[in-house]
Amino acid sequence: MSTENSNLKYVDAGLQGPASELKVSPAELRRTSVSSFLGSALEYMDFTLYTLAAALVFGPLFFPNTDPAMALLASFAAFGSGFLVRPLGGVYFGYLGDKYGRKSVLVITVGMMGIATLGMGLLPTFAQIGVMAPILLxxxxxxxxFGAGAELSGASLLLVESAPSNKRGFYGAVVALGTATGVLLASGLWLLLSQMPKDEFLAWGWRLPFLLSVGTTLVALYLRRSVSESPVFEAVKARRAAARLEAKQQSVWRDVADSKKAFLVSLGIKLGENGSVYLVKGFLIGWTVSVVKMDPNLVTTGVTLGSVLGVLTVLLTGKLTDRFGRRKVWLWLSGFQFAFTIPAMLMIETRNPVLVALVFVVYVGGPLPNLYGVESTWLVEMFGSKRRFSFMTTVKEIGAVLSGGLGPIIAASVVAATGPGWIPVAGILMAYAAIGLAAGFFAPETRGRDLNAEADAF
Structure with a gap:
């Protein structure tokens, strides 16, 4: 459905004007922005802490007595276990979000993630409790x-549905700004603490970032409880009640069939963005340290500097999508992501500290956060209002399993089976980038679309 055709009004609910233009006060929009920012920062702080720990710490602490390549594989297998339940969390919380609203779901999800991260910081190691340590991990x-299954989708929905239509790209990028900030906080803390003597860092220093994340959780919970519900959701709920659409709402399988085009294209977009995120920030870090034998502090420094660059660029990318469109900016970034892969691997192979660090600066500061900045708004606009939360979370979490969950495991398995060569790793990175490029080519432009429209953007 084109932008020109999606001009539905809230006439039958007594609400005039397109959903995207319902009035939200500047103060309320600021609260929603800060809440979404903190929630996404917490999720990616959690993610970065876990991936850094999986690459650098969890192997010897939770999977000892194995060679480095197998310990790395075991660490990322534990990491990938979280992706098995993310689609379930996405479907469950997406259903609740479409039925009861975005706000209540976001309060629950940020609490679950915070509790789990705190628990990791308190977890005994294999040396202390044996096999129960990896089980509890x-x-x-x-x-x-399970909690992360709806966190970023819900944060994007609440913020984009509350923003003026001509600034949705900018406000959608606030969620990506949060993810870049979470990476920066986690990698900066990790880099600082890794300067400790190695024995002390392995004994207790690695735990501190996990424990400190409780502060972000409490602030995010407080703000989430105080924000208002999405005006789009409130208007849709009022319209449904007025038209007595409850019986029609049960035809979920018909809605799924009608959304298959939007679902498949959105899934490709998610694979292109998410695959590189987890391969670079997860597997490539561990591969560079354990296989190429580079200093862990060097890699963490590159991630930290890249995170600073990402924080500085992601809102600009959002503004560019408001000016030039989501599709065009996505294709620019995806093309760069694909083209940079082989030069990046050759730079790592030089073992030159500056060039190796630069690879992570470019990835973490360029395509990774900015592709998500585009996606954060684009996928909200891709689906109609009827089941937007459910379909968006399902797309994101199935995509996360196929890219973020399987990607590092596939890459680690290939390295364990074939040896330390970089060509298979490059092939996996380029494959995910190519999927994103193809999906972006077939995707519609959604800039300015009325978010009240129940039909998808196709």
Whole structure:
């Protein structure tokens, strides 16, 4: 459905004007922005802490007595376990979000993620409690993954549905700003603490970032409880009640069939963005340290500097999508992501500290946060209002399993089976980038679309 055709009004609910233009006060929009920012920062702080720990700490602490390549594989297998339940969390919380609203879901999800991350910081190691240590690690990862299944989707929905239509790209990028900030906080803390003597860092220093995340959780919970519900959701709920559409709302399978085009294209977009995020910030860090034998502090420094660059660029990218459109900016970024892969691997192979650090600066400061900045708004606009939360979370979490969950495991398995060569790793990175490029080519432009429209953007 084109932008020109999606001009539905709230006439039957007594509400005039398109959903995207319902009035939200500047103060309320600021509260919603800060709340969404903190929630996404918490999720990606959790994610970055876990991936850094999986790459650098969890192997010897929770999976000892194995060679480095197998310990890395075991660490990322535990990491990938969280992705098994993310689609379940996405479907469950997406249903609740479409039925009861975005706000209540976001309060629950940020609490679950915060509790799981705190638990990881308190978790005994294999040396202390034996096999129960990796079991509990996986259990906490499952809790974290179930809550994360709707966190970023819900934050994007609440913010984009509250923003003026001509600034949705900018406000949608606030969620991506939160993810970049979470990466920056986690990698900066990790870099600082890793300067400790190695024995002390392995004994207790690695725990501190996990424990400190409780502060972000409490602030995010407070703000989430105080924000207003999405005006789009409130208007849709009023219209449904007025038209007595409750019986029609049960035809979920018909809605799924009608949304298959939007679902498949959105899934490709998610694979292109998410695959590189988890491969670079997860697997590539561990591969560079354990296989290429580079200093962990060097890699963490690159991630930290890249995170600073990402924080500085992601809102600009959002503004560019408001000016030039989501599709065009996505294709620019995806093309760069694809083209940079082989040069990046060759730079790592030089083992030159500056070039190796620069790879992570470019990835973490360029395509990774900015692709998500585009996606954060684009996928909200891709689906109609009827089941937007459910379909968006399902797309994101299935995509997360196929890219973020499986990608690092596939890459680690290939390295364990074939040896330390970089070509298979580059092939996996380029494959995910190519999927994103193809999806962006077939996707519609959604800038300015009326978010009240129940039909998808196709």
């Amino acid at each position: 996986v259990l906490l990862r499952l809790i974290q993954g």
